[in-house]
Amino acid sequence: MLVPRPEARHYALRCRACNRVIEDDGFVLGCPSPHEPAFLVADYHNRRFQPDRSSADLFRFHSWLPIGRRMAGVGSGATYRSERLARAAGLDELWIAFNGWWPERGATLATGTFKELEAWTVLARLPQRPAGTLVIASAGNTAAAFARACSLAEVACLIIVPESGLAQVLSPEERAPWVKLVVLDHPADYADAIALAGWLAEVEKYYPEGGVRNVARRAGLGTVLLDALDTMGRLPDYYFQAVGSGAGAIGVFEAAERLVEDGGFGDQLPRLMLSQNHPFTPLYDSWRTGSRVLVRMDAEVARRRAAQILTPVLSNRQPPYAILGGVYDALHTSGGDMLAVDNAAARQARALFEEHEGIDIDPAGAVALASLLQAARDGRIAKGATVLLNVTGGGRERRLREGSLRHARPDVRIARSEIRRSGAVEMVGAL
Numbered sequence: 001m002l003v004p005r006p007e008a009r010h011y012a013l014r015c016r017a018c019n020r021v022i023e024d025d026g027f028v029l030g031c032p033s034p035h036e037p038a039f040l041v042a043d044y045h046n047r048r049f050q051p052d053r054s055s056a057d058l059f060r061f062h063s064w065l066p067i068g069r070r071m072a073g074v075g076s077g078a079t080y081r082s083e084r085l086a087r088a089a090g091l092d093e094l095w096i097a098f099n100g101w102w103p104e105r106g107a108t109l110a111t112g113t114f115k116e117l118e119a120w121t122v123l124a125r126l127p128q129r130p131a132g133t134l135v136i137a138s139a140g141n142t143a144a145a146f147a148r149a150c151s152l153a154e155v156a157c158l159i160i161v162p163e164s165g166l167a168q169v170l171s172p173e174e175r176a177p178w179v180k181l182v183v184l185d186h187p188a189d190y191a192d193a194i195a196l197a198g199w200l201a202e203v204e205k206y207y208p209e210g211g212v213r214n215v216a217r218r219a220g221l222g223t224v225l226l227d228a229l230d231t232m233g234r235l236p237d238y239y240f241q242a243v244g245s246g247a248g249a250i251g252v253f254e255a256a257e258r259l260v261e262d263g264g265f266g267d268q269l270p271r272l273m274l275s276q277n278h279p280f281t282p283l284y285d286s287w288r289t290g291s292r293v294l295v296r297m298d299a300e301v302a303r304r305r306a307a308q309i310l311t312p313v314l315s316n317r318q319p320p321y322a323i324l325g326g327v328y329d330a331l332h333t334s335g336g337d338m339l340a341v342d343n344a345a346a347r348q349a350r351a352l353f354e355e356h357e358g359i360d361i362d363p364a365g366a367v368a369l370a371s372l373l374q375a376a377r378d379g380r381i382a383k384g385a386t387v388l389l390n391v392t393g394g395g396r397e398r399r400l401r402e403g404s405l406r407h408a409r410p411d412v413r414i415a416r417s418e419i420r421r422s423g424a425v426e427m428v429g430a431l
């Protein structure tokens with residue numbers, strides 16, 4: 001049978017380790033050559049930053065997104081300059097990338113989380129009608145984003161979240177019947193969700209989304225910096241974000257590399273100032289050792305610590321730290337740093353944001369702000385420096401109060417004792 005060749009794409013994938021160039025089929029997640037773990041990155045034919053002014057959503061950056069098509073129903077984050085919070089924090093120039101629901105500011109991510117940016121780009125990278133079911137593991141926000149995007153885009157998918165993430169799975173619309181939600185009962189955690197998703201993806205009728213290895217996921221999250229640059233007219237000196245896996249920060253780093261290559265925005269990468277919520281801090285702990293080896297965290301210790309933090313969505317105990325092009329490289333190359341803040345500091349930061357900016361933010365955004373306040377207090381932000389704060393979610397409490405978001409009901413619940421490789425398909429197979 002003759003299979004039509006897919007339309008040529010406006011980019012090629014390249015391996016960070018061996019520079020092998022790979023034609024994208026919409027699914028590939030890694031380099032087939034035998035070497036150390038490394039990300040694939042996209043090299044775009046157009047090396048200039050040229051947003052498409054005819055569009056207002058995230059696809060206006062399509063020439064720098066690894067996608068095969070554009071889709072409808074997509075929202076956007078918004079970048080604006082803060083006056084009151086900046087003064088309260090003692091900062092000369094603070095810009096806020098608000099990635100949630102705040103239409104008065106131009107932020108229209110319907111589920112209230114920046115993970116929508118990754119969901120739409122991942123779907124737009126897939127071929128028109130992918131055979132099989134997309135499998136996604138999520139700590140909570142990614143599930144919310146994909147549940148909505150896959151419903152609207154008519155892409156069959158199966159989403160696995162631990163119980164701790166279920167409260168984040170919110171949407172203004174009903175979930176479509178082709179989108180299934182599997183919840184792993186407490187004390188199963190995000191790592192269990194990742195494991196189950198991996199086993200399912202080995203089965204023919206399923207294909208893996210791939211998490212941080214998916215080049216489209218990182219590129220979608222990286223549009224935060226493109227949007228900021230488009231508004232600010234320059235690159236920030238510092239970029240603050242809370243991280244679980246670090247996919248968003250790596251995406252921003254990749255976008256920054258591209259902007260520096262463009263040549264029109266200086267040669268200075270923004271320093272990545274990434275934060276975690278004490279006591280769940282594997283990236284912070286690893287960075288403190290000074291090596292590119294991820295510190296090991298015992299599974300039971302990890303579960304206990306994840307239960308203590310305000311931000312279960314950040315509780316990834318296998319983040320892509322050591323991999324070529326991963327968190328270590330992004331921190332090292334950008335002259336960045338890892339910070340850690342406790343629940344009390346995050347709660348204070350959240351209240352401060354609401355008081356000065358007038359809208360609720362997610363706990364993860366609060367962790368990022370708390371780390372910024374700490375860095376400012378410690379005199380670590382140079383006078384006159386430009387700071388970009390990624391508020392990775394917000395406006396959700398307001399939407400819940402207004403009754404315009406609904407909680408998701410799981411299609412199936414699985415007890416931790418039942419999760420195993422053999423029988424995994426049977427467990428969800430009836431869906």
Ligand SMILES: [Zn+2]
Nearest residue numbers: 015018031033
């Ligand atoms: Zn390679």
